[in-house]
Amino acid sequence: MSAPTITLHVLGALRTYCAGAAQLSISAHTVRAALEDLERSQGDLYRNICDETGMVRRHLNVFVNSDNVRDLDGVDTRLAPGDVLTILPAVSGG
């Protein structure tokens, strides 16, 4: 079965790492597969999102549509056609 196409929203601060793109289309069955695609196609952007062990950086949250994957199946959360993937910094102050 071909992988569903989803949209990754790119945070403004990270667009410099993907030639200014605000959105990227990715075909992937899971969040993990989407990140692996990103590692291959947008290495600079990927390194801002995942550390050298391949884990999503500890102060970032990954949402599929409006749900934090922490409350779903983590990076193994399955994706459906048209899903929107958003990666945001955890709230902070100071």
Added chain:
Amino acid sequence: MADRVILTIGTKKGVFVADAAKPRRNFALRGPFGPGIPVYSTLIDTRGAPRLYASSCNPFFGMKVLRSTNMGKSFEETKSAPAFPKDDGRVLANIWALEPGGGKKELWCGVEPASLFRSGDGGDSWEMVPGISNHEHARKWQPGNGGLCMHTIIRDGNRVHLGISTGGHYLSEDGGATFRASNQGVGAGFAPDPYPEFGQCVHKIARHKDAPGRLYMQNHGGWADWTGPGGPRPDIGVLRSDDHGKTWRSIAKGLPSDFGFPIVVHPHNADTVYVVPLEPSTRSCPGSAPAVWRSENGGNSWSRLARGFPKKQSYFTILRDAMDVDRLKAPALYFGTTTGQLWIGREGGEKWDCLFDSLPPIHNVKVAVV
């Protein structure tokens, strides 16, 4: 172009650059570069055309190295930053030290968790130095309050001295291929054994190129009143070595506290050394009255330098990399505070003035004449 005195100021919210003509009357400030992101390390690389470097330690998106080739008018990220091999398991948490290496474009970088990286191309690519990063002690080191950081890299020919908090002092005599703990005489206050083989909370190490074998160390002092196992450890905080760091002895006698962070050597006199004694509990100067202390005889005696500072009710901290000295004939010292003040101590620290009063908390100050 006439010589200018240039300062790099690493802060909690980016790196600033200030410069002035040699009389050092008026410093022009620009920045912040890498705005909003903490900078723990800067380097003014004067080999060839000057290059400025800054570590941009983004807690969300990871570590970057910034480089300026136009004297700090702008900065760009290098092509890559240090990173552990994927199968190593460690994750880079901060960049604490940037130092020039042997080759014209060689850089050395100390990071958290304590490890050493080397670049041969001015910071565009990096490789981990296994002799210390994979040392048999490396997984036994513990983080101090600032994290498990490799903050000091001193190169002296084929010798390399490293300062690790908390790991202690490590010495290589083969150009960095292998290292051994070299802490004889370096005390620890937070362990039953007052003089362990390694694990000391070294705060900073300094060297003068004209005094072979001589090193000065600001260690984590403040343990004179300890009454637990191992007994009191007075004066373990300020130390000197005369044998390339193989053994160390206290030079803290005469200081109001042996706790502090930076230690700086006069550029033209290896016997003149500066520290900033702090109360261990508040990390501020004793009596809330700021002062830099200077020894002009290699640590045998100390004098207090406070002309120009507030006389009371001042509680700032000066962190390990936040003090430096320029190399002019009558050198000036500079330090930044956790309350965002940048001070200049003219005539070797005899007279102090506040250059900038409201910067973000300052982690790092470096100065060069270029």
